[in-house]
Amino acid sequence: MGIKGLQSFVQNSCHNVCSMVSLRTMAALHKSSYPDCVPTIVVDAMGCLRSWYTPDAWIHGGQWKEYLISLQDFIAAFQDAGIRLVFVFDGVIEQKKRAEWARRRMRDSVEVTKIFNLLKSSRQQPGRNMFFIPSGIATFTRFALKALGQEIICSQVEGDYEIAAYALKHNCLGILGEDSDYLIFNTVPYFSINNLRLDRLATLMYSRESFCEELGLRLADLPLLACLLGNDNVPENMVEQFHRKCVDTYHSLSNERNKRAKVIRAVAAFISKIQFLPHGLKEVEKMLPPRFDMTLLEKGMQSYVLPQESSPWVSTTSQPYHNCTEESRTSICQDQEIVQIALKEHYKGDNVMICNVLCLGESDCSNTLEDEHDPQIPPQALVYRIARQHIYALLLGTGNGSLDTRPLVHEWYVHRGNMLEKPELVPTVPLSIPGGTPTARELWLSNNPDIQRQRFYTCMACFHVERWTEGLRSLDSRLAATCCLLIYLTVQVDSLTLTDVEAFLAQALCLPGKSGSQLSSLQLPYVDSRAVHLAFLFLRGLITLMACNSACGYPFDMMTLMPWNTFDGKLFHQKYLLCHEHRPVEVILEERVSKYV
Numbered sequence: 001m002g003i004k005g006l007q008s009f010v011q012n013s014c015h016n017v018c019s020m021v022s023l024r025t026m027a028a029l030h031k032s033s034y035p036d037c038v039p040t041i042v043v044d045a046m047g048c049l050r051s052w053y054t055p056d057a058w059i060h061g062g063q064w065k066e067y068l069i070s071l072q073d074f075i076a077a078f079q080d081a082g083i084r085l086v087f088v089f090d091g092v093i094e095q096k097k098r099a100e101w102a103r104r105r106m107r108d109s110v111e112v113t114k115i116f117n118l119l120k121s122s123r124q125q126p127g128r129n130m131f132f133i134p135s136g137i138a139t140f141t142r143f144a145l146k147a148l149g150q151e152i153i154c155s156q157v158e159g160d161y162e163i164a165a166y167a168l169k170h171n172c173l174g175i176l177g178e179d180s181d182y183l184i185f186n187t188v189p190y191f192s193i194n195n196l197r198l199d200r201l202a203t204l205m206y207s208r209e210s211f212c213e214e215l216g217l218r219l220a221d222l223p224l225l226a227c228l229l230g231n232d233n234v235p236e237n238m239v240e241q242f243h244r245k246c247v248d249t250y251h252s253l254s255n256e257r258n259k260r261a262k263v264i265r266a267v268a269a270f271i272s273k274i275q276f277l278p279h280g281l282k283e284v285e286k287m288l289p290p291r292f293d294m295t296l297l298e299k300g301m302q303s304y305v306l307p308q309e310s311s312p313w314v315s316t317t318s319q320p321y322h323n324c325t326e327e328s329r330t331s332i333c334q335d336q337e338i339v340q341i342a343l344k345e346h347y348k349g350d351n352v353m354i355c356n357v358l359c360l361g362e363s364d365c366s367n368t369l370e371d372e373h374d375p376q377i378p379p380q381a382l383v384y385r386i387a388r389q390h391i392y393a394l395l396l397g398t399g400n401g402s403l404d405t406r407p408l409v410h411e412w413y414v415h416r417g418n419m420l421e422k423p424e425l426v427p428t429v430p431l432s433i434p435g436g437t438p439t440a441r442e443l444w445l446s447n448n449p450d451i452q453r454q455r456f457y458t459c460m461a462c463f464h465v466e467r468w469t470e471g472l473r474s475l476d477s478r479l480a481a482t483c484c485l486l487i488y489l490t491v492q493v494d495s496l497t498l499t500d501v502e503a504f505l506a507q508a509l510c511l512p513g514k515s516g517s518q519l520s521s522l523q524l525p526y527v528d529s530r531a532v533h534l535a536f537l538f539l540r541g542l543i544t545l546m547a548c549n550s551a552c553g554y555p556f557d558m559m560t561l562m563p564w565n566t567f568d569g570k571l572f573h574q575k576y577l578l579c580h581e582h583r584p585v586e587v588i589l590e591e592r593v594s595k596y597v
Contacts, residue, residue: 002179002180002181002231003180003181003184003226003229003230003231004229004230004236004260005260005261005264006180006183006226006229006264007178007180007183008260009258009260009261009264010180010183010206010211011204012258012261013256013258013261014210014211014214015214016207016210016214017206017207017210017211017214018192018204018205018206018207019204019205019207020195020202020203020204020205021191021202021203021204021205022200022201022202023041023078023081023083023173023174023191023201023202023203024081024083024201026039026173026174027039027081027082027083027173028082030173031082034171037171038082038084039082039083039084039173040083040084040085040086040170040172040173041078041083041084041085041086041172041173041174041175041176041191042086042088042163042166042167042172042174042175042176042188043085043086043087043088043175043176043177044088044159044160044163044175044176044177044178044179044182044193045087045088045089045138045141045142045145046089046090046138046159047177047178047179047193048176048177048178048193049133049137049138049141050131050133051193051194051196052067052070052071052074052141053067053070053133053134053137054066054067054070055067055070055520056520057125057520057569057570058125058131058132058133058134059115059119059125059126059132059369059527059532059569060125060524060527060531060532060535060569060570060572060573061134061135061532061535061536061538061539061567061568061569061572061573062134062135062136062137062140062539062563062567062568062569063516063519063520063568063569063570064140064562064563064564064567064568064569065514065515065516065519065564065568066516066519066520067137067144067564068144068148068516068564069516071141071144071145071148072148073198074198075145075148075150077198077199077201078201081201083173084151085150085151086151086153086166086172087142087145087150087151087152087153088153088154088155088159088162088163088166089138089141089142089152089153089154089155089159089349089352090138090154090155090158090159091154091155091156091159091346091347091352091355091356092155092156092157092158092356092360093364093412094157094158096232096233097158097232098412100232101364101366101412102412102420102421105366105367105414105420106419106420108132108366108367108414109367109372109414111130111132112132112367112368112369112370112372113372113373114130115130115132115369116369116371116372116373116529116532118130119527119529119532120529123526123527123528123529124526124527125527132367132369134536134539134569135367135368135369135536135539135540135543136539136540136542136543136563139352139543139546140562140563142154142349143349143558143559143562144562144564146349147559147562152348152349153166153347153348153349154346154347154348154349154352156343156346156347158303160177160179160181160182160185161185161303161304161306163175163177163182164181164182164185164187164306165187165306165307167187167188168186168187168188168306169307171188172188173188173189174188174189174190174191174205175187175188175189175190175191176191176192176193176196176203177190177191177192177193178192178193178194181226181231181304182206183206183208183211183222184222184223184225184226184304185304185306186208186219186220186222186304186306186309187306189205189206189207190205190206190208191203191204191205191206192204192205192206208222215264215265215268215269215272216268216269216272217268217271217272217275218275220311220312220313221271221272221275221313222304223300223301223303223304223305223311223313224271224284224301224313225267225268225271226300226304227297227300227301228242228267228270228271228284228297229263229264229267231300233296233299233300233303234296234297234300238289238292238296239288241288241289242267242287242288242289243263243266243267245287246263246266246267246269246270246287247262247263247266249266249270250265250266250269250270251266253265253266253269254266254269270287280313281294281297281313284297298313298314298315301313301314302314333358333359333395333396333397335439335440335441337441337445338358338440338441338444339358339359341444342354342355342358342359343355343359345550350550350558351547351550351551353547353550354395354547354550354551357391357392357395357396357409358395358396358440360410361396361407361408361409361410362409362410362411362412362423363388363392363409363410363411363412363413364411364412364413365381365412365413365414365540366414367414368380368414368536368537368539368540369532369533369536370533370536370537371529371530371532371533372416374529374530374533376494376495377493377495377530377533377534377537378492378493379414379415379416380415380536380537380540380541381411381413381414381415381418382415383489383492383493383537383540383541384492384540384541384544385411385413385426386429386464386492387462387463387488387544387548388409388411388426388544388547389426389427389428389429390428390429390430390431390437390461390462390548391462391544391547391548391551392407392409392426392427392428392429393406393428393429393430393431393437394437394438394439394440394443394458394462394551394552395440395551396409396428397428397437397439398428398429398430398437399428401430403427406427406428406429407427407428408425408426408427408428409425409426409427409428410423410424410425410426411423411424411425411426412424431458431461431462432461433457433458433461433466438454438458440551440553443455443458443551443552443553444553451553452555453473455552455553455554455555456469456472456473456552456555456556457469458552458555459545459548459549459552459555459556460472460484462548462551462552463484463485463487463488463545463548464487464488464491465484465487465488468483468487472484477556477557477560477561478508478560478561478565478566479508479509480556481542481545481556481560481561481566482504482505482508482566483505484545485538485541485542485545486501486504486505488541489537489538489541493537496534499579499580500534500576500579502575502579502588503531503572503575503576503578503579503580504534504538504572504575506575506578506579506588506589507567507568507571507572507574507575508566508567509589510571510575510589510590511565511566511567511568511571512565514568514571519568519570519571522570522571522574524570524573524574524577525577526577527573528573528576528577528580531572531573531576531577532573534576535567535569535572535573538567538572539563539567542561542563542566542567545561546558546561549561575588
């Protein structure tokens with residue numbers, strides 16, 4: 001998640017540390033130096049999502065066909081330059097990062113409230129300054145990139161560490177992202193996604209060597225600088241007193257007006273003074289507050305030391321990270337063959353939630369656009385909880401049948417009333433179906449010729465629609481998925497009306513015939529805040545159904561569940577307004593009434 005203020009400091013206060021470069025030229029030079037190696041850029045996908053989402057409309061639930069075109073254009077620009085891309089997504093949130101993750105979620109909740117307040121007063125999409133990225137975009141982007149033939153990696157440790165390590169190991173051309181931690185890792189060059197000019201494939205490149213020269217440091221000193229400035233490992237409030245001491249001591253060496261820039265230069269000056277002392281960390285300890293936990297500092301520095309690297313500041317080169325395979329040894333699920341299958345699929349980006357539940361007994365979900373002040377629509381976290389509990393039962397079992405022995409999953413789900421100070425302990429819930437709840441082993445590994453039917457039936461049972469299994473199986477898969485979610489929502493959300501359901505169905509029926517440009521050109525007279533809320537509720541349902549699909553052994557082809565096949569925000573909003581205006585069916589379905597009615 002980076003070091004506060006470091007990147008802006010480099011861009012605004014340092015000379016020759018960042019410069020515009022042509023990635024096409026750099027790729028050609030890399031190819032001439034390493035003829036047997038395809039120039040490869042490792043992409044920090046989580047840091048690029050906001051840059052990739054270029055459609056003007058974002059409030060309605062996502063313009064997914066337009067987004068797919070945006071990704072295609074991005075990939076094509078690099079392919080034209082002979083550059084291979086490897087996309088890395090965060091697969092886990094490490095426990096030491098959970099508190100910061102929770103703080104960010106609470107902050108985002110405040111921003112969501114502001115968005116809905118503005119929506120209700122203006123009935124128009126807020127400006128880009130309030131842009132809130134569509135829900136589930138990381139999940140959907142993984143599958144979009146796979147559909148476009150790209151290589152996907154879902155990290156088993158902290159994402160930026162895995163990116164830096166992969167790039168160094170494979171002699172990559174560089175890392176593309178927007179995280180100042182990439183200035184700290186001793187790895188390949190770091191390129192900025194925010195400054196990327198796709199039309200000419202040029203962007204800012206940051207030079208660690210020039211950065212060190214600017215501050216009088218060695219490359220090996222950068223992890224210490226990051227930790228003493230405050231980062232995800234060493235909270236900034238623990239080193240504020242240290243910062244004041246450094247600024248007071250070295251104020252004469254800096255003419256910086258920016259307060260943060262003064263701190264960075266002062267801390268760097270302190271490190272520069274002690275960097276060659278035989279017991280430099282003792283000098284650091286003297287400057288830190290009494291009872292400061294020095295092991296925290298050492299672990300923080302270790303988190304920047306890549307495999308096969310060492311640091312003069314830490315006493316051991318052993319790495320602090322453990323991948324999910326190692327953590328699964330203490331997993332609440334004991335079927336290691338199933339765990340290994342889940343790990344393999346996790347690394348390919350197929351089933352992040354499934355792996356985290358199996359290996360860690362944990363599940364999380366960040367903010368979505370939902371109106372906390374609308375009491376008629378429950379939070380999506382609670383709407384889909386019973387479905388998740390059934391999914392947990394497939395993966396972890398149900399104990400011996402009594403509530404006291406059911407496995408518990410630690411849920412970190414954002415919803416009103418949950419301050420995210422600790423996880424909610426959610427028990428598995430068995431399915432009420434003949435034969436009881438099947439296991440993941442039965443669903444994933446069975447050779448039964450009828451297993452695909454059982455997988456579909458179990459998936460529908462997780463959403464309490466098993467009585468309609470045969471009818472749903474007869475539908476096109478994307479329509480079956482839509483109907484499954486809508487039936488579930490009519491039970492879980494009392495305020496969902498028949499008119500709302502008709503709007504969802506109308507957009508599902510009309511979507512296949514529309515191109516991204518047609519959807520982009522749709523004009524809406526105004527934005528209805530309730531329609532926005534319902535759109536994002538449905539999107540979260542799609543993600544839950546995707547998790548259920550994985551847990552059940554893939555009764556659906558996963559691509560049929562993707563929103564570019566099932567949902568468009570503006571189209572749904574149009575249908576919602578038309579349905580609530582009670583317009584003729586022929587108008588709502590665009591003259592397709594003879595086919596569907």
